[in-house]
Amino acid sequence: MPIEIVDHTRFDLQHEPPTAARPITMSGRDLKAAAVLAPHVHSWGQFTYALRGVMRADANHSSWIVPWQRAIWIPAGVVHSVTVLENTHLRPMRVYAGRAPFAGNECKILELSPLLRELLTALEQHERDAAPQREHLLMEMILDEIPRCAVRPVRVPLPADKRLKALCDALIAEPGAGLTLAGWAGQVGASERTLARLFERELGMGFTQWRQQVRLAHAAPLIARGMPLSQVAAELGYASQAAFSAMFKKTFGCSPTSFFGLQQ
The missing domain is CATH 2.60.120.810 (Jelly Rolls)
Incomplete structure (x- = not known):
C-alpha cells in the first residue's frame, strides 16, 4: 500500500x-x-x-x-x-x-x-x-x-539505536511474527546478546515483554472491528485464545471482554 x-x-x-x-x-x-x-x-x-x-x-x-x-x-x-x-x-x-x-x-x-x-x-x-x-x-x-476519563496504558516505547529500531518497526508492522530474538539478530545485523542488552538499556524491558506490549496494542483495533477473540489471538501469534486472554488480564487486570464491554 x-x-x-x-x-x-x-x-x-x-x-x-x-x-x-x-x-x-x-x-x-x-x-x-x-x-x-x-x-x-x-x-x-x-x-x-x-x-x-x-x-x-x-x-x-x-x-x-x-x-x-x-x-x-x-x-x-x-x-x-x-x-x-x-x-x-x-x-x-x-x-x-x-x-x-x-x-x-x-x-x-x-x-x-x-x-x-x-x-x-x-x-x-x-x-x-x-x-x-x-x-x-x-x-x-x-x-x-x-x-x-479512564487512562489506558497501551504504550509501546521506541528505541533510538538503528538496529533495534529496525527490529521494532518490523514487529509493529507484523506483531504476529514468530521469530525469536536470535532469529531477529540475523535479520538486523546484531548479535542476540547485543539486542538483549539494547532492549534493557533503551526500552527498560526484555524482548518478550516488549513484543507483548506491541501485540496488546494491536489487539485493540482488531477487537474494535468485531474480530472474534480466537482469531485475534491467532493473528497476534498466541497459541490459543486462553493464552491471549491470560496475558491481557495480567497486563490490564481484567479480561478482553470486560475491557471492551463485549457481550459474552
Whole structure:
C-alpha cells in the first residue's frame, strides 16, 4: 500500500487556533489508510479521537495504537507524527496550552466516557453565533471531564539505536511474527546478546515483554472491528485464545471482554 504524506500545516492554517477566551476549537478530517502526518508540533495541546478507523501516533520515543473508541492527548510543544492504519475520520480538538487538562508533556490514551462523547457532539453541532454562553459552558465541561476519563496504558516505547529500531518497526508492522530474538539478530545485523542488552538499556524491558506490549496494542483495533477473540489471538501469534486472554488480564487486570464491554 503506497504511503501518502499529508501536509498538516495547510490544515492547521485553515482552522482557528484556541485562545484563552475560547480554549477549544474543533475540526474534522478524513484520512485514508497509509496516510502519514510527518513529525510536527503545535503551540496548543491536541485531544484527537476518531469517529471511525484506527491510527498510530508516535511521540516522546513511544508509539500508541488509537482505535475509534479511544482518544490520545498530546501536550503543546510535543513533536509527534501520525500514521493511519485504517481509513479514519479524525476529530482533532485543539486545547489552549494554558488550559491543558493534564500537567507535563506525557501523552495519554483515554477511553471516552459516555458524557464526554455527548459533550463533544454537542460542541461540534453548536452554531458559533448562537448562545455563546452555551458554547463556553460546553467547553468548560469538556475540560473538566477529560481528566476523569479512564487512562489506558497501551504504550509501546521506541528505541533510538538503528538496529533495534529496525527490529521494532518490523514487529509493529507484523506483531504476529514468530521469530525469536536470535532469529531477529540475523535479520538486523546484531548479535542476540547485543539486542538483549539494547532492549534493557533503551526500552527498560526484555524482548518478550516488549513484543507483548506491541501485540496488546494491536489487539485493540482488531477487537474494535468485531474480530472474534480466537482469531485475534491467532493473528497476534498466541497459541490459543486462553493464552491471549491470560496475558491481557495480567497486563490490564481484567479480561478482553470486560475491557471492551463485549457481550459474552
